Amino acid sequence: MDQTVLTDAPEITASVKLRRVIRKIFSNRAEKINRTKIGNAGIFFFLGLFGIYSALPLFLTIMQAFKPLNEFFLYPPRYIPRQPTAENFRMLLSLMSTTWVPFSRYVFNTVFITICGTLGHVLVASLAAYPLAKHKFPGAKFIFSLVVTSLMFHSTVTDVVNYITMSTLRWVDTYLAVIVPAFQSVMGVFLMRQFMTQIPDSLLESARIDGASEYRTFWSIIMPQVKPAWLTLAILEFQNLWRLSGSNYIYREELKTLPYAMSQIVAGGIIRAGAGAAATVILMAVPIIFFILAQTQILQTMASSGIKE
């Protein structure tokens, strides 16, 4: 008796919820100003169509990772494995132990580079964004215009000269060559500056009256206020560094990253198709999970991201 109640209850609420959502979409919306039912239907059709275009390849990637080896080369191909298995992930593990450099080293490299680069970036960008947003010091406008202009070209343009810089600094084949340039990524400075501009000046004024120094104001008034922004900066930079598969400045095998090692596994040919798919899924899962957790804060930050003339 008790059991039936327990199992039935969530089902009912779920279906009720679903019905409520559907009703919301199709009826409530039409009551809103300037919204017609036909228009809504058209928009949902369009949304569904492109939703499939967007989601299907990712879905198939995940399916691929759980496919047993004997289902890989069938004609016609089986999109969804009939007997899903975690065998590919196990195979990935055993392949990892056969690499020349211990696999844990690749994992360490990527994690180390990502964490150091992200932390440094958030700190450097926030420190720069605060005066750009709130102080009218001579040169502020000029520096900000340089930042905006830098958004307009890709950093590859700077690679030729940066190689010379790196070798002059003797940073080639060190972590520094990958981590330090990440600190100055302009996207972070831009987003942070735009977000900080919204903080009311009165808040800063009262801090000054209380005798807080600028550094103090930055650290204990501003930084807690812009939590969504630094979370966003961290996640965007994390995404960049996490997918870093190689660099013009890294040649030693011991310093190579996880995506590089994974790509070597994928390149291993037909027998490794399963392990390759498993590797792809693991690599993509991490940034995706972080995004899901931080979506609200990211959108909050993006709300202030506009470029005013």
Add this chain to the structure above:
Amino acid sequence: MQTAVQQARPAKKKLKFSQRFKNRLHDMKEYRASYVMISPFILLFSLFTILPVVLSIILSFTYYNVLEFPRWTGWSNYRRLFIDDEVFLLAVKNTFVYAVITGPLSYVLCLLFAWVVNELPGKLKAVMTFVFYAPSISNAFLIWTILFSGDMYGYANSFLLRLGIISDPVQWLSTQSYMMPIFIVVALWLSLGTAFLAMRAGFNTIDKQYFEAAAVDGIKNRWQELWYITLPMMAPHLMFSAVLQITGAFSAGAVGNALFGFPSTGYATHTIMNHLADYSGIRYERGYAAAIATLLFIVMVGTNKGVQRLIRKVGA
């Protein structure tokens, strides 16, 4: 801090140069903390972004092979690019075809999806935002090589074979006429990134009152609402997203390498970025590479500035 500075300075228009200079210096002293805080960024930014852009321009007029000191050669790198280097001209063509299609299209997709997703109720909104954004962070090109695999196990081939449309498997990723379209389809799949999020957030910022007021004033449907109210109000977001999508459209390269290998068959998807990486990283002709980088820089910044001028006209 600001008010103190303003009071200290006499509000006169005509000041002697020495006085102006003194005021300036006074300001800068007053703002010492600002300079201290911004200095780490300025230092790194100058070293890794500004200096390289400037030096690239200078290097582009030299012959430089890493081993010897650069030797001044005038315009010869540029002459070689436009007259002798057929692969570069092909790369320019490919880059422009790709950019002209994916740039505007991905921009419009970002805008449309952001708009439509914004009309959804709560939870569904978050889910659909995630669905559209996820490909751009997934880095999962692998599935596309399976979809367009050249054997009959490839999803596209097996599907068409069973329908009887083709009788032999098609080599999608190495047949020149299919390569660019596939490149673009995959690029669009990946293109709903930060710009999409910015637009999504942009739609959120607009106060509902404006729509009610507009309905009273005679806005009849959602399209008019979009064009006359929403878009002008989120012009700054449109601008920011445009910058991201244009820069992205011109920096295609890595995706192509993952799908078609490097170099691609018949250079069918060879882009300026590929050409740059080739001469800088593989052939070590860094002077020549600097010329390519300089051109790419000019094209990217130029296009961005041009498009910004267009966007200012939205809703006007």
